[in-house]
Amino acid sequence: MMNDNTHLIEVENMYMYFPVTAGVFQHRVADVKAIDGISFYIKKGETLGLVGESGCGKTTTGRCILQLEEGIKGNVYFEGVNLSKLKREQMRKMRRNMQLIFQDPYGSLDPRMTSGDIVGEPIRVHGLAKGKEYTEQVEELFRMVELEPFMTARYPHEFSGGQRQRLGIARALAVRPKFIVCDEPVSALDVSIQAQIIILLEKLREEMGLTYLFIAHDLSVVRNISDRVAVMYLGKIVEITDSDELYANPLHPYTIALLSAVPIPDPKVDRTRKRIILKGDVPSPVNPPKGCRFNPRCQMAIDICREQEPQLKLVGEEHWVSCHLVKGVASPSNNQ
Amino acid sequence: MTTAVKNEKVLEVKNLRTYFYTQEGELKANDNLNYYVNKGESVAVVGESACGKSVSALSIMRLIPYPPGIIVGGEVIFQGQDLLQATEAEMRHIRGNRIAMVFQEAITSLNPLLTVKRQISESLELHRNMNKNESLQETIRLLKLVGIPDAEKRANDYPFQFSGGMQQRIMIAMALSCNPSLLICDEPTTALDVTVQAQLLEIIDGLRSQFGTSVITITHNLGIVARYVDRVNVMYAGRIIETAPTEELYANPCHPYTIGLLASVPRLDVAKRKSLRMIKGLPPNLARLPGGCPFHPRCEWVMPRCRVEYPATEKVGDNHYRNCFAELSKLKKQ
Numbered sequence: 136m137m138n139d140n141t142h143l144i145e146v147e148n149m150y151m152y153f154p155v156t157a158g159v160f161q162h163r164v165a166d167v168k169a170i171d172g173i174s175f176y177i178k179k180g181e182t183l184g185l186v187g188e189s190g191c192g193k194t195t196t197g198r199c200i201l202q203l204e205e206g207i208k209g210n211v212y213f214e215g216v217n218l219s220k221l222k223r224e225q226m227r228k229m230r231r232n233m234q235l236i237f238q239d240p241y242g243s244l245d246p247r248m249t250s251g252d253i254v255g256e257p258i259r260v261h262g263l264a265k266g267k268e269y270t271e272q273v274e275e276l277f278r279m280v281e282l283e284p285f286m287t288a289r290y291p292h293e294f295s296g297g298q299r300q301r302l303g304i305a306r307a308l309a310v311r312p313k314f315i316v317c318d319e320p321v322s323a324l325d326v327s328i329q330a331q332i333i334i335l336l337e338k339l340r341e342e343m344g345l346t347y348l349f350i351a352h353d354l355s356v357v358r359n360i361s362d363r364v365a366v367m368y369l370g371k372i373v374e375i376t377d378s379d380e381l382y383a384n385p386l387h388p389y390t391i392a393l394l395s396a397v398p399i400p401d402p403k404v405d406r407t408r409k410r411i412i413l414k415g416d417v418p419s420p421v422n423p424p425k426g427c428r429f430n431p432r433c434q435m436a437i438d439i440c441r442e443q444e445p446q447l448k449l450v451g452e453e454h455w456v457s458c459h460l461v462k463g464v465a466s467p468s469n470n471q
Numbered sequence: 472m473t474t475a476v477k478n479e480k481v482l483e484v485k486n487l488r489t490y491f492y493t494q495e496g497e498l499k500a501n502d503n504l505n506y507y508v509n510k511g512e513s514v515a516v517v518g519e520s521a522c523g524k525s526v527s528a529l530s531i532m533r534l535i536p537y538p539p540g541i542i543v544g545g546e547v548i549f550q551g552q553d554l555l556q557a558t559e560a561e562m563r564h565i566r567g568n569r570i571a572m573v574f575q576e577a578i579t580s581l582n583p584l585l586t587v588k589r590q591i592s593e594s595l596e597l598h599r600n601m602n603k604n605e606s607l608q609e610t611i612r613l614l615k616l617v618g619i620p621d622a623e624k625r626a627n628d629y630p631f632q633f634s635g636g637m638q639q640r641i642m643i644a645m646a647l648s649c650n651p652s653l654l655i656c657d658e659p660t661t662a663l664d665v666t667v668q669a670q671l672l673e674i675i676d677g678l679r680s681q682f683g684t685s686v687i688t689i690t691h692n693l694g695i696v697a698r699y700v701d702r703v704n705v706m707y708a709g710r711i712i713e714t715a716p717t718e719e720l721y722a723n724p725c726h727p728y729t730i731g732l733l734a735s736v737p738r739l740d741v742a743k744r745k746s747l748r749m750i751k752g753l754p755p756n757l758a759r760l761p762g763g764c765p766f767h768p769r770c771e772w773v774m775p776r777c778r779v780e781y782p783a784t785e786k787v788g789d790n791h792y793r794n795c796f797a798e799l800s801k802l803k804k805q
């Protein structure tokens with residue numbers, strides 16, 4: 136799987152533990168196992184959706200790929216380059232290729248800068264353009280996200296929520312990245328605006344040949360925008376496959392329950408669907424359950440689920456599941 | 472579903488006008504708002520942020536902060552009584568007792584310094600004249616009813632010791648403590664995960680069929696509305712622009728805004744990369760509403776008339792009303 140040049144990003148056995156400290160000397164008493172050994176790849180030009188309940192490690196996964204955390208274990212390859220091995224200065228140059236779009240566009244925009252300065256800041260930081268050329272590039276970015284160039288003089292508070300998200304997108308595009316982590320980019324927006332931003336992201340991906348990691352908790356949005364979807368639970372990937380395949384043929388009991396809980400805005404369809412109501416809450420990532428992490432909430436759990444941790448196994452074309460109850464197929468790439 | 476008793480209105484909002492006076496000027500958050508709930512019925516008020524949907528709930532409860540807000544006119548008839556004419560003492564007896572409310576973020580509505588037991592038993596002692604022992608028993612029964620595991624023990628915990636979904640259950644338990652005739656849920660599940668959302672909606676719906684409580688759900692989510700609600704009121708810029716029984720509304724939307732809203736929601740049962748339709752433009756600022764129909768700048772079917780005149784309520788089907796000038800046959804073509 137390594138160095139497959141159709142893969143833009145490869146994540147190999149990534150772990151991210153945040154220490155829980157206590158006492159006067161702040162010694163480490165436990166770890167929040169935000170990411171606990173995950174591997175996956177993102178192909179060039181595709182959108183990989185990452186879904187799961189809050190606290191499952193989706194955001195941390197995005198931040199770790201961009202090397203924005205300290206103490207990441209495992210390897211992240213970007214076009215075959217191992218990011219974990221790069222020196223600080225090399226990583227800084229590398230950052231041009233990968234950008235992040237946040238959920239809360241207001242919290243991520245400096246209120247004292249004009250929107251033009253905010254969008255142009257990455258261009259200045261990376262020294263990509265100056266003077267007239269710089270102004271032109273900023274105006275072009277505004278046009279790309281369907282904002283008017285004269286708005287560059289305005290401050291963030293003068294924009295609506297949807298427009299602020301457009302600013303966040305323009306800023307991410309400023310350095311012409313190849314890869315963008317979209318962290319819940321439409322969750323805070325109104326329904327009618329959400330569709331506008333999804334359509335915009337899709338248009339930009341096609342025009343600029345971008346690759347997205349699309350993190351969201353709304354499975355309907357993820358299905359619409361993603362080529363493939365990874366489902367996370369308590370720091371682990373439990374299922375990963377083509378987006379249509381996942382919805383047609385979910386195999387992990389958690390995926391099945393998650394999908395069944397998503398309402399469909401059509402009473403005729405929704406009222407006939409079987410809904411699996413999961414018991415309880417997601418357990419603490421400090422002390423995840425033994426065996427399969429989902430076993431305390433799983434309706435189908437058997438003895439082995441409480442003892443042994445299942446591994447991701449290939450069950451169909453590009454369809455991986457980690458569940459003892461699902462039979463794998465023999466394949467050389469089964470060790471993904 | 473449909474345990475509603477025909478024509479027995481528990482609550483009727485008539486021509487409600489709630490305005491806010493701000494630096495930006497007069498802001499008509501509710502402008503001639505009309506809707507009703509029958510006994511045991513579940514209705515939804517659906518709309519985007521700042522369309523005035525929460526203001527309508529606060530107006531019913533007479534909780535509009537003054538200044539800047541004021542209820543300028545209209546009627547809120549609750550079980551035969553106009554709440555807008557009630558005294559503050561009467562309202563205190565109604566709030567939390569006969570009409571209960573569940574808010575979006577439970578943690579901000581719970582007192583962080585009191586145990587859950589204390590918070591729930593307080594209203595039982597106040598409204599239902601129970602003694603300490605009775606109220607404690609009842610508190611535990613309510614916590615069990617909303618599915619809090621290990622209720623006896625957990626009743627002694629403080630709100631922060633519960634997860635978001637559990638906090639929302641506590642809110643529901645509190646809301647139910649006095650057997651209200653009407654439960655108003657303002658975005659009850661918005662900040663929660665889908666799995667927790669499903670749990671809570673099942674609980675609320677179960678309580679409705681068990682106790683015949685009428686429910687008003689205020690939400691922006693057309694998905695949760697589809698399954699649990701009998702009738703939907705779609706709100707835009709302070710007014711109801713379309714109302715219909717749920718199945719009818721989804722199958723046969725007759726207002727351009729409703730049509731746009733339904734088409735712009737991604738659906739779980741639709742294949743990937745299926746392009747969405749969007750409503751162009753932004754929701755209007757309530758302080759600077761465009762003249763005529765406030766939706767006209769975003770409407771695909773706009774006519775000269777829409778810019779100057781607000782359309783009257785028109786009946787388009789059984790229990791199905793809308794406020795729009797566009798010809799139905801034209802709307803259906805797309």
